[in-house]
Amino acid sequence: MEKFEQIFSVINNEATKLEENMPYLEGVLETLEGILDGKVALEVKDASKEDMRKAIQIAILKGMRKNTQPNHQMTPDTLGLLVSYLVEQFYEEKLASGTISIADLALGTGNLMFTVMNALEGKVQATGVEVDDLLIRLAAATADLTEQEIALYRQDSLEPLLVDPVDAIVCDLPVGYYPNEEIALDYELCAKEGMSYAHHLFIEQSINHTKEGGYLFLLIPAALFESEQAKDLHKFLKNHAWIQSVIQLPESLFSSRAHEKSILILQKQSKELKAPREVLLAKVPNMSNKQALAMFFEKVQMWKQNK
Ligand code: SAM
Secondary structure (H helix, E strand, O other): OOHHHHHHHHHHHHHHHHOOOOOHHHHHHHHHHHHHHOOOOOOOOOOOHHHHHHHHHHHHHHHHHHOOOOOOOOOOHHHHHHHHHHHHHHOHHHHHHOOEEEEEOOOOOOHHHHHHHHHOOOOEEEEEEEOOHHHHHHHHHHHHHOOOOEEEEEOOOOOOOOOOOEEEEEEEOOOOEOOOHHHHOOOOOOOOOOOOEHHHHHHHHHHHOEEEEEEEEEEEEOOHHHOOOHHHHHHHHHHHEEEEEEEEOOHHHOOOHHHOEEEEEEEEOOOOOOOOOOOEEEEOOOOOOHHHHHHHHHHHHHHHHHO
């Protein structure tokens, strides 16, 4: 068995035992906290941060499948790895000589953030905000077990945040209507009629918390620019950000058309900088097609050189 399978097996056995008294996902949390307190023995030698992250991720996924809740979604590794690659490309120079600050205002289990942090090997000062208590506790336990430092805030990210502007945002946006209409009034992207879209407000709040010139790597619904409120979003983006890239993801990664996502890369406007000459429009091929994938990476490289 590989190391991550051995770790998963320990977590899975404990969480299954606990299932008599609590849902499996809560059992996973109790097990992770038990490992940290020394109450659950985890005798897997020399496991890497990635082994630990992967094992926890599989256990969480199992828990989410057993007991489906609408906000319990985790960003899969394929997307996390793509986002990591893009962050590395956009911050190549900065990362060569130092660290960058990254925030995720919809942290969830932290899988997206920890995938990026593991890929960037200790070069990230991380902040995560999440409203769901169980998910943020899972993220906190994962951070401790993978020895990743992250500042965590459990709150509604659309309410005022005590987070200093960061170099970069990564975020798999929550999609749907935002229920707190009073808070929505604080946003330019508040709907003129009816309820506001949480994903629009999250884009605005993420830009609010990004430094001028900083990049945002957002997993957005593929139909983001097709809704009846898209005109307002376009107008807002024109005034505050430059669209760097829209990357379509393979349909095969999603269960249905309605769930399809794309990656939107924005740059917060700055007086000292200019908009890119050309927006990178690309489609990620099927991940099993190595040749096509290599061509995609080449396209990103070429765009970067001419930007
Ligand atoms: N990247 C995450 C991961 O890897 O686990 C998954 C993010 S999931 C698509 C969106 C997350 O946004 C959910 O965890 C949900 O609880 C959170 N969320 C939704 N509305 C929120 C709000 N107003 N403030 C903070 N978090 C919120």
